[in-house]
Amino acid sequence: MKCPKCDYLGFDTGVRCKNCGYEFSLMIPGAEPSPGDVDLPLHTASADAAADDPSLPLFARESDDADDAPLIKVPAAPRAPLAVRRTPEIPRLRAVPRPIRRVEPALEFSEELEPAPWSEPVAPVASPVVAASTPLEPHHAGGPGARSMALAVDHIILFTIDVAVLYFTLRIAGLTMADWRSLPAVPLLTFLLFLKLGYFCAFTAVGGQTIGKMAAKLRVVTDTDEAVDGVRAMQRTIAAAASALVFGLGFVPALIGGERRTLHDRVAHTRVVTLRSA
Secondary structure: OEOOOOOOEOOOOOOEOOOOOOEHHHHOOOOOOOHHHOOOOOOOOOHHHHHHOOOOOOOOOOOOOHHHOOOOOOOOOOOOOHHHOOOOOOOOOOOOOOOOOOOOOOOOOOOOOOOOOOOOOOOOOOOHHHHHOOOOOOOOEOOHHHHHHHHHHHHHHHHHHHHHHHHHHHHHHOOOHHHHHHOOHHHHHHHHHHHHHHHHHHHHHHHOOOHHHHHHOEEEEEOOOOEOOHHHHHHHHHHHHHHHHOOOHHHHHHHOOOOOOOHHHHHHOEEEEEOOOO
């Protein structure tokens, strides 16, 4: 129903306008609303007087019914603008850091430091450098037979490695064993020579024994029965290669004399001794 006074349009049936309170019964002179259609108590004053009186609230609520509440509600006091509003301060719990307790070191020095009752004496660990220079137990010089057997075992191993290198080189090149002469001789022989020198130098520097000397129970030591280092092992290997180039004349002194020292042993100040069996 549309109110003829304020043009308020509503979809409920009542005797008054929810917006301005105008009585719809005044639209037809002499018409009285029925008691079933009355939702709100009637005022004795006219609707025009109620609308013109500024003391009366325009949107006053006249019933406890939720359906009769006005659609537009004006607050009694306007709210402050957003620019001047303040968020109410709410007390919050803040973490209080614990005070740092500083412990002053006590400068007390005892004259004698007593070991703890649970501590056990620890044996000193010898460093590799000291262990390398530790004198070994003196042994007898190795005989010609044992040294020859050790040399034969080493060369058998090296010859097997040479054949394996030659075979795999031919397979990679797509050739057969009958075509081994087609390979360049200088690079191949140089590689095999350095392989032999590395074999003798590395085994002598690490433990003083090659695989052949291990089988013959021989060991290379210095003149003072100490372990051989890397420099002496390299000197001995190069001198032994030079002795082999002169038809093995450097190995002849090992056959005579009590020390059984070859030429490369004298150059590197080493000697070959026999290890005692356990």
